[in-house]
Amino acid sequence: MKTKLPLLKTALFGLSGCLIGLSSCKKDHTEIEKEIYTAGVYVLSEGTANGNNSAISFYDPQTKAVIIDYYKQVNGVGLGETANDLEQYGSKMYCVVSGAQGTKQSFVDVMELSTGKSIKRISFNSETEGAIPRFIAFYKNKAYVSRYDGKVSRIDTTSLAIDGEVELSEGLEGLAVANGKLYVANSSHRFYQEKGAKNKVSVIDLINFRKIKDIEVNNNPVRVAAGDNGQVFVVTTNDYIKFNDPSLDVINSSTDTKVNSFPYDIGSIAIQQNIGYVTTDPYSNAAVRPLNLNTGALGSPLITDGTAIKTYYGISINPLNNDVLVFDANGYQPEGFVYAFGADGKKEYETKVAGLPQHAVYLYKTR
Numbered sequence: 001m002k003t004k005l006p007l008l009k010t011a012l013f014g015l016s017g018c019l020i021g022l023s024s025c026k027k028d029h030t031e032i033e034k035e036i037y038t039a040g041v042y043v044l045s046e047g048t049a050n051g052n053n054s055a056i057s058f059y060d061p062q063t064k065a066v067i068i069d070y071y072k073q074v075n076g077v078g079l080g081e082t083a084n085d086l087e088q089y090g091s092k093m094y095c096v097v098s099g100a101q102g103t104k105q106s107f108v109d110v111m112e113l114s115t116g117k118s119i120k121r122i123s124f125n126s127e128t129e130g131a132i133p134r135f136i137a138f139y140k141n142k143a144y145v146s147r148y149d150g151k152v153s154r155i156d157t158t159s160l161a162i163d164g165e166v167e168l169s170e171g172l173e174g175l176a177v178a179n180g181k182l183y184v185a186n187s188s189h190r191f192y193q194e195k196g197a198k199n200k201v202s203v204i205d206l207i208n209f210r211k212i213k214d215i216e217v218n219n220n221p222v223r224v225a226a227g228d229n230g231q232v233f234v235v236t237t238n239d240y241i242k243f244n245d246p247s248l249d250v251i252n253s254s255t256d257t258k259v260n261s262f263p264y265d266i267g268s269i270a271i272q273q274n275i276g277y278v279t280t281d282p283y284s285n286a287a288v289r290p291l292n293l294n295t296g297a298l299g300s301p302l303i304t305d306g307t308a309i310k311t312y313y314g315i316s317i318n319p320l321n322n323d324v325l326v327f328d329a330n331g332y333q334p335e336g337f338v339y340a341f342g343a344d345g346k347k348e349y350e351t352k353v354a355g356l357p358q359h360a361v362y363l364y365k366t367r
Contacts, residue, residue, distance in 0.1 A: 034366045034367070035366065035367050036320065036364055036365070036366050037062070037320075037364065037365060037366075037367060038061055038318060038320055038321070038362055038363070038364060039060065039061075039062065039363050039364060039365040040058055040059065040060050040061075040362070040363035041058070041059045041061065041318075041325070041338070041360050041361075041362055041363070042056055042057070042058055042070070042086065042093065042116065042360060042361045042362075042363065043056065043057045043058075043059065043327070043338055043353045043354075043357050043359070043360050044056055044083055044085070044086035044095060044357065044358060044359040044360070044361075045057065045083075045336060045353055045354035045355055045356050045357045045358070046082060046083055046084065046355075046356040046357075046358055047081070047082065047083070047354065047355055047356060048332070048334070048355060048356070049082065049100075050081070050100055051081075052078065052080065052081045052105075053078065053334075053354070053355065054078070054079040054080050054081060054082060054083035054097065054354075055068065055069045055070075055071060055072065055078070055079055055083075055353075055354035055355075056069075056070055056071035056079060056083075056086070056095065056116065056354075057069070057070055057351075057353040057354050057357075058070035058116065059338065059351045059353070061340075061349055064349065064351070066351045066352065066353065068335075068352070068353060068354055069354060070116055071116060071118075074115065074116045074117055074118075075116075075117065075118045079095070079097065079109070080097040080099065080105055080107070080109075081097065081098070081099050081100050081103070081105045082097065082098040082099060082100060082105075083095055083096065083097045083098070084096050084097070084098045084133075084134055084135065085134065085135045085136050085359060086359040086360070086361055087136050087137075087138070087359075087361065088113060088361045088362075089138040089143065089157060090113075090157065091112065091113050091114070092110055092111060092112065092113055092119065092157070093110070093111045093112075093113050093116070093361050094108055094109070094110055094111075094136050094143060095108065095109040095110075095111065096108055096133050096134060096135060096136050096145065097109060097133075098130075098132050098133060098134060098148075099124075099125075099130040099132060100130075101129075101132070101191065102129050103129065103130060104125040104126075104128070104129060104130050105125075105130055106123070106124035106125050106130025106131050106132055106133055107121045107122055107123050107124055107125070107133075108121070108122040108124065108133060108136065108143075108145060108155070109121050109122075110122065110160055113361070113363060114363070119160070120160045122155060122160060122161075122162065124145070124147065124153070131147040131148065131149045131151065132147060132148035132149060133145045133146065133147050133148075133153070134146045134147065134148060134172060134173055134174070135173065135174050135175050136175075137175050137176055137177050137182065138157070138177070139177045139180070139182070139206050140206070141156070141157045141158065142154050142155065142156060142157060142206070143155040143157055144175060144177075144182055144204075144206075146172040146173060146174070146175045146184055146185075147172055148170060148171055148172060148189070148191075148192065149170060150167060150168055150169050150170040150171075150172060150192075150195065151165045151166065151167055151168070151172075152165065152166045152168060152172065152175070152182070152184060152204065153165050154166075154209060164209050166204055166209060166210060166211055168184060168186060168197070168202045168211065169186045169192075169195060169196050169197035169200070169202075170189075170192035170194075170195040170196045171186060171187045171188070171189035171191070171192035171195075171196035171197075171198075172184055172185065172186060172187070173185040173186075173187045173189075173221065173222045173223065173224075174221075174222060174223040174224040174225075174235075175224055176224040176225050176226040176232060177206070177226060178226035178230055178231075178232050178253035179230055179253040179254065180205075180206055180207065181203050181204060181205055181206060181212075181253060181256075182203070182204040182206055183201050183202070183203055183204075183224050183226070183232050183234075183251065183253070184201065184202045184203075184204065184224070185201055185221035185222055185223065185224050185234065186198065186199070186200040186201070186202060186214075186221065187220055187221060187222050187239075188219055188220035188239040188241060188242070189239075190239070190240075190241060193241070197214065198219060198220065198239075199216055199217055199218060199219045199220070199221070199236075200214040200215065200216060200217065200221075201214070201215045201217055201221055201224065201232075201234055201251060202214050202215075203215065203256055212256075213256055215251055215256060215257065215258055216258065217234050217236060217249040217251075217258055217261075218236040218244065218245075218246075218247045218249055218261060219236060219239060219242055219244040220236050220237055220238070220239040220242075220244060221234045221235065221236045221249070222235055222236065222237055223235035223266070223268070223269050225269045225270070225271040225276070226253070226271065227271050227273070227274060227276060227293040228273045228274050228293075229274065229293055229294060230252065230253045230254055231250055231251070231252065231253070231293055231294075232250070232251040232252075232253050233248060233249075233250055233251075233269060233271070233276070233291075233293075234248070234249040234250070234251060235248060235266045235269055235278075236248075236249060237265075237266075245263065246263075246264070246265040246266065247261050247262060247263055247264065248261070248262045248264040248266050248269075248278070248296065249261045249262075250262075250296055260296055262296050264278070264280060264298065265280060265281050265282070265283075266278050266279065266280060266282075267279040267280070267282030267286065267312055267313075268282075268312070268313070268314045268315045268358075269291070269315075270315045270316055270317045270324075271291075271293065271317075272317035272319050272322065273319075274293060275290075275293075275317060275322055276290065276291035276292075276293050277289065277290055277291060277302065277315055277317065277324055278291050278298070278315075279312045279314075279315055279326075280298065282312050286309070286312045287301040287302070287303070288301065288302040288303060288312075288315060288324065288326055288341075289301055289302060290302065301345075302324060302341055302345050303326075303341060303345050303347075304344065304345030304346060305345060305346045305347055307339060307341075307347045307350075309326055309328045309339065310328055310329075310330050310331055311328055311329035311330055311331055311332065312326065312327075312328070312329075313327045313328065313329035313336070313356060313357060313358050314326075314327040314357065314358030314359060315327065316359060316360040318340075318360075318362055319362065320362065320364060321342075322343065323340050323341065323342055323348060324340070324341045325338055325339070325340050325341075325360050326338070326339045326340075326341065327357040327358050327359075327360075328357070329355070329356045329357070330355075332355075332356065333355060334354075334355045335352055335353070335354065335355055336352075336353050336354065336355050336356055336357040337350060337351065337352055337353065337357075338350065338351050338353055338357055338360070
């Protein structure tokens with residue numbers, strides 16, 4: 001991708017130049033083309049449960065080089081237990097590390113995007129246990145974190161301090177911003193049956209930072225994503241308690257009403273502006289398919305070159321070129337794989353990463 005940047009030529013002084021004090025120099029602006037390219041991909045891997053082996057790998061698409069545990073190499077310590085989300089906002093990356101039930105291992109690690117160097121670990125622990133933070137979203141210099149203990153925390157992205165909380169129900173999962181509001185999934189997690197809302201998406205007004213409504217959806221909403229058209233997509237899955245059928249529910253963020261429901265079995269969802277992809281039927285005949293954000297219709301499988309994915313574990317869209325990254329948990333082994341596909345469904349690159357990969361952040365440079 002190319003963009004034009006101004007090049008300022010230096011004025012030359014001499015017989016053919018400007019006479020200081022007698023005339024003024026005019027700066028000659030010439031436009032040259034600079035190419036923006038993907039210089040690196042940070043890949044978050046969850047790691048095995050209770051293995052304390054979450055990791056962030058770094059892959060360079062230009063050189064094809066990968067550092068499997070880049071976070072540890074840069075910061076001198078491991079990332080932690082059950083890292084669940086990695087997102088970029090401005091010049092920083094935010095990694096949500098859930099920890100394990102009954103332990104004090106919960107935090108959000110804020111890193112420099114350019115280097116992966118940790119700036120601050122924001123604790124989500126009480127004196128006895130962690131709050132189990134899950135996902136993070138951003139709006140107007142604030143970060144919002146869902147937590148299994150039933151709260152949404154607000155972080156100021158300048159001071160990196162928690163400056164507010166809203167109480168919802170236990171077992172909170174995915175969240176997304178649309179029309180100046182935050183939409184938060186209240187799941188039917190087996191640990192939070194008594195105090196969990198189970199089939200609600202809570203709506204938080206981000207101006208006043210208070211809950212304004214609960215929207216009923218199908219049982220066990222776990223993922224939420226929003227498109228530029230104002231539609232909010234909610235993935236619900238079988239909770240293996242009620243054994244409900246999975247679905248993809250759609251909320252109109254102007255009216256805050258559920259306007260549609262599709263009987264899709266969705267594993268992962270990724271939306272970048274007006275482009276959406278999902279993984280369908282994750283436990284049988286899994287595939288990545290485009291999602292029409294206006295109609296909710298699914299397209300044909302993305303992958304056209306026969307590339308085999310062993311265990312679909314997540315997807316990501318590169319905002320620069322709309323390449324789709326598919327994360328392969330490789331049968332839940334200690335090492336996973338990442339595959340990048342273009343719009344034609346053909347593989348552009350692949351790399352080995354740490355175990356159970358599921359999220360990515362992209363590093364861009366110009367040349």
